[in-house]
Amino acid sequence: MxxxxxxxxxxxxxxxxxxxxxxxxxxxxxxxxxxxxxxxxxxxxxxxxxxxxxxxxxxxxxxxxxxxxxxxxxxxxxxxxxxxxxxxxxxxxxxxxxxxxxxxxxxxxxxxxxxxxxxxxxxxxxxxxxxxxxxxxxxxxxxxxxxxxxxxxxxxxxxxxxxxxxxxxxxxxxxxxxxxxxxxxxxxxxxxxxxxxxxxxxxxxxxxxxxxxxxxxxxxxxxxxxxxxxxxxxxxxxxxxxxxxxxELGEHRHYMHKEIFEQPQSVSDTLEGRVTDKTVLVSAFGNQAEALFAGITQVQIIACGTSYHAGLVAKYWFEDILQLPCQVEVASEYRYRNPVVLSNSLFVTISQSGETADTLAALQQVKGRAKQQNLSVPTLTICNAPESSMTRESDLVFLTHAGQEIGVASTKAFSTQLVSLALLLTSIGKVQGRLDAKREGKIVKGLKKLPGLIQNALTHEPTIQALANRFADKHNCLFLGRGTMYPIAMEGALKLKEISYIHAEAYPAGELKHGPLALIDETIPVVAIAPHDDLLEKLKSNLQEVNARGGQMIVFEDEKSNVSSDGTFTVVKTTSNVGRITAPITFNIVLQLLAYHVALIKGTDVDQPRNLAKSVTVE
Incomplete structure (x- = not known):
């Protein structure tokens, strides 16, 4: 700050x-x-x-x-x-x-x-x-x-x-x-x-x-x-x-807009030198990485804000793809709840600046406990700042190559954090034999497609700009997602509230019947993310529950998802050919654009929203 x-x-x-x-x-x-x-x-x-x-x-x-x-x-x-x-x-x-x-x-x-x-x-x-x-x-x-x-x-x-x-x-x-x-x-x-x-x-x-x-x-x-x-x-x-x-802003009106459009290059830069045609280079995480990854039995991720949402996405990946236990917690809660530190945990901190006060304090606390109790707890920081405090404190460092991010609302830092976590997942799976060469190659192929997928998602800006007009008089919004799209919905809601000051909440779509349906009426926009995955049919049922109660539904879908309605839905065919790793990164792009254009409609300060600052270096 x-x-x-x-x-x-x-x-x-x-x-x-x-x-x-x-x-x-x-x-x-x-x-x-x-x-x-x-x-x-x-x-x-x-x-x-x-x-x-x-x-x-x-x-x-x-x-x-x-x-x-x-x-x-x-x-x-x-x-x-x-x-x-x-x-x-x-x-x-x-x-x-x-x-x-x-x-x-x-x-x-x-x-x-x-x-x-x-x-x-x-x-x-x-x-x-x-x-x-x-x-x-x-x-x-x-x-x-x-x-x-x-x-x-x-x-x-x-x-x-x-x-x-x-x-x-x-x-x-x-x-x-x-x-x-x-x-x-x-x-x-x-x-x-x-x-x-x-x-x-x-x-x-x-x-x-x-x-x-x-x-x-x-x-x-x-x-x-x-x-x-x-x-x-x-x-x-x-x-x-x-x-x-x-x-410098260049041709862009705001830094946030510039940074949204820099994401194809940022993702390419983060992948460069870390992957070959079919494999991930484990050494990208440091000379000790292979030895340290071999002995871990679980992953503990600590972060704040947008970085916390990146960790939540990774939790699905680690447990679904590798069957490796993964816990994710907000740093400001973790450091004060007297947590149990388990031996053979990989302790991962995620921060754009590497100076986030609560995350840094949690890292220092865990290192102290591990030393005091003689536990094996290797530490890894995923960060965009090479000379930050966290990079100096950690055993392993993985630098995202997002480049300078000026806008308070994080965009390209988030995308490169997710890419970094995907590389971490693949490296651990490779070292521990949880991923075979074929699966590894498929993940690498998907990651290399990401810059193009993001570029394609950015072409939807005119459509999203038109949609933003619907939010001109709105004060509340609901975001829905399932699986990895739930934390992406959380990130979409955070972006909207950060820069447009609209109260926005995210829910797992399956939780609608447990309370949030009470919010639905004809005045509240509901934004849903519909990838073509195993949960699609269940999501479609959830969306019909919203539709039946008059909700103003906006659905960002995979071209194959075919979310149908009686004409009351607005459906944006956002992308295609995305997998479980590339899908959350790609769908997040359109939510960033939505938040940006709603903020323009609202007339707020996009790059410097009230009460917020970029680097949270105080508690």
Whole structure:
């Protein structure tokens, strides 16, 4: 959550920080602000409620806009305190220290009470102000900004990524991370910080990913990083594979639309180098993968949101195709229910960012228990971010190649997660002898057809755009599916509610008689997914139950399914020649398009829906 940008340079940082904030706006857009130390050595700040364009207007409203060669900036997603200018970052302490912060300081109430007793004034409802005051207090005892920050963070409980500047040492920027990501951009005679590489692309592709507990002392011509123990360390400078063009809209109106249409390429990229003509390369999961997969007797998948839905689809695959037990659970529930960790389980975490707080905490918890109880619990992270916390914590890593995803509502990340899980299924089945060569070849053939199947599904956009008009005055919607299509229905409902603000629920179609039928009348749209599979006839019966009660039925079907009605159904022949693995991925595409076009009809903010942010790095 939230976005940080900052730097130390020989040029004015305001334009650079504003551009960086625009690229991070998907992380938070309740309010934004910048702070610089100007040529007179004074801390100057501008903040505004709303999006970055409002901040830009505020900065340039004066005849002499602010300028500085050292500064920090922030775009906020509210945790403590409502969205307001007063709660916007950066926060000051006595006009001496400025700080920007991602994360949550869990003991801030205790620290706040202590600081108020010491005479410090608070001007916001946030937890971040205690950070600035704590640094300022330590500066009284030790007038060295690095040492003051190192001492201050010892008092914080929770998660943070920090950028700190002070007029007491106007040439230094101190950065620190614990539980929230932070990256340093390396330029020529200049350094930058950001919570995401994308913010740095206009100025550099050379980056350093800070590790857990790191503190960085940054000057224009020098950088020194200290680890959690306060020891100087070297961190590798990497060249980002992202480009500035990768995060441009191009011909698309919204990032979500762009990312929906990038899915054929994203799926191709995720498959590339992982499959041959007929086989899956187990080594794609790591050098240890074959040995670790051989010994597992069950799979435990932990994820949140859209990634959780991908796990639910995989559960059907693992148990149906491999007869291998698979459990799937929401990370925020799993980590707090004192779960039993079974030996010989493959513990799989799924996350687009690799920084999802609850999923990361669950991974760390399981690793700790496995070590304490001497259990064999290999860990695997499926992720779109190669330098994320989860990839560093896991025994095995499988990177999806979705590319940068900016829209808050996940699209191509979900499709590539499902492809990755299909490759995992096939690899485990191959290693354990649960899949013969013929079955493996059939799965690989289906996966290689996927880019074309997705491309074909995208051609239905005009039809779906017309259907979206039916939702203009709707406030509720029901999604139905059976088998693997039930979690796809869940994902479709999530997308609709995320970006159009229509209340949407998903149910297994067979559960209609156990309550949901009470919702059906002529005012509620019902969206169903009808692949040509073993459950088709049962699904058709369920749909007739809806039809008999006047429901407005929209059915996305396989061309062979032939869902018939008396003319009251709207049937979209979505695809054909799909199997049990390719079908859920393909049918999901049209549900993404439906949510997108309904959101356009509703006039909502598609890429940055209210109250949501892209990367959930706080509990």
């Amino acid at each position: 939230c976005g940080i940008v900052g730097g130390v340079a020989e040029r004015n940082l305001i334009p650079i920080m504003l551009e960086g904030l625009k690229r991070l706006e998907y992380r938070g857009y309740d309010s934004a602000g910048v702070a610089i130390i100007d040529a007179e050595g004074t801390l100057v700040r501008r903040r505004s409620l709303g999006k970055i364009k409002a901040l830009d207007a505020t900065i340039h409203a004066d005849d002499t806009p602010i300028a500085g060669q050292i500064g920090i900036a922030h775009t906020r997603w509210a945790t403590h305190g409502v969205p307001s200018e007063a709660n916007a970052h950066p926060h000051f302490s006595n006009d001496q220290v400025a700080v920007v912060h991602n994360g949550i300081i869990e003991n801030y109430q205790q620290l706040k009470a202590q600081q108020q007793a010491m005479g410090y004034a608070f001007t916001s409802q946030t937890d971040t102000e205690v950070i600035g005051h704590c640094v300022a207090e330590h500066l009284k005892q030790q007038p060295d900004l690095l040492k003051a920050v190192q001492a201050a963070i010892q008092k914080f409980e929770g998660a943070y990524a920090l950028g700190v500047i002070s007029v007491t040492d106007p040439t230094r920027l101190i950065a620190a991370r614990k539980g929230s990501p932070l990256v340093i951009g390396v330029g020529i005679g200049e350094y930058f910080i950001a919570s995401d590489v994308s913010a740095l692309l206009p100025v550099t592709q050379n980056v350093i990913f800070l590790e857990e507990g790191d503190v960085a002392d940054i000057r224009r011509d020098a950088l020194q990083i200290y680890n959690q123990q306060g020891e100087p360390v070297e961190r590798q400078v990497r060249v980002s594979s992202l480009s500035a063009a990768a995060v």
